[in-house]
Amino acid sequence: GENVEQHPSTLSVQEGDSAVIKCTYSDSASNYFPWYKQELGKRPQLIIDIRSNVGEKKDQRIAVTLNKTAKHFSLHITETQPEDSAVYFCAASIGEYGNKLVFGAGTILRVKS
């Protein structure tokens, strides 16, 4: 079955610096790759996603890149702010309809001011 590995498990950056989180997946049939942000005590919320027919997608300070050949995708956060501090999860879809997601173990991002 699908396996999603996420690195690093923790990441500390200085406010204003960039942060990059990387994920690899094993199932070449996966075609949907979302990223979720979970603040302390809250539910995971989708921040950005990408489909396999696209190599990069941006939304303000957040971008996701996908390399289908190498089976990895990454989250890039520029100009980090203290409110970016949270746990970030990547996921990859499996199954015929793409609704079933397999999640990575998560990355704790700390932005120091």
Added chain:
Amino acid sequence: EAQVTQNPRYLITVTGKKLTVTCSQNMNHEYMSWYRQDPGLGLRQIYYSMNVEVTDKGDVPEGYKVSRKEKRNFPLILESPSPNQTSLYFCASSSWDSSEQYFGPGTRLTVT
């Protein structure tokens, strides 16, 4: 307001005492899923449902049951809870034309 709700939000129980965690969504979503979240392990899928009366096991289904008698509800049942089921549980839903999953607020379960 479009939302996924779960009840209860917090529950402390004892080993062997049957319990049900309810999940309801008002977005007419076909797909619903239960996850458990444990430190260092991310979100692991317990069971999912593609539509009414259609359910299937996820990655960690042992010790859990589900049902999907109505489109909006997807309860999680622990027939005989054990301490290793102490965890944070999330319900989520999505529609066929969008893979984005909407999560409920979570249920923190402690089994002593």
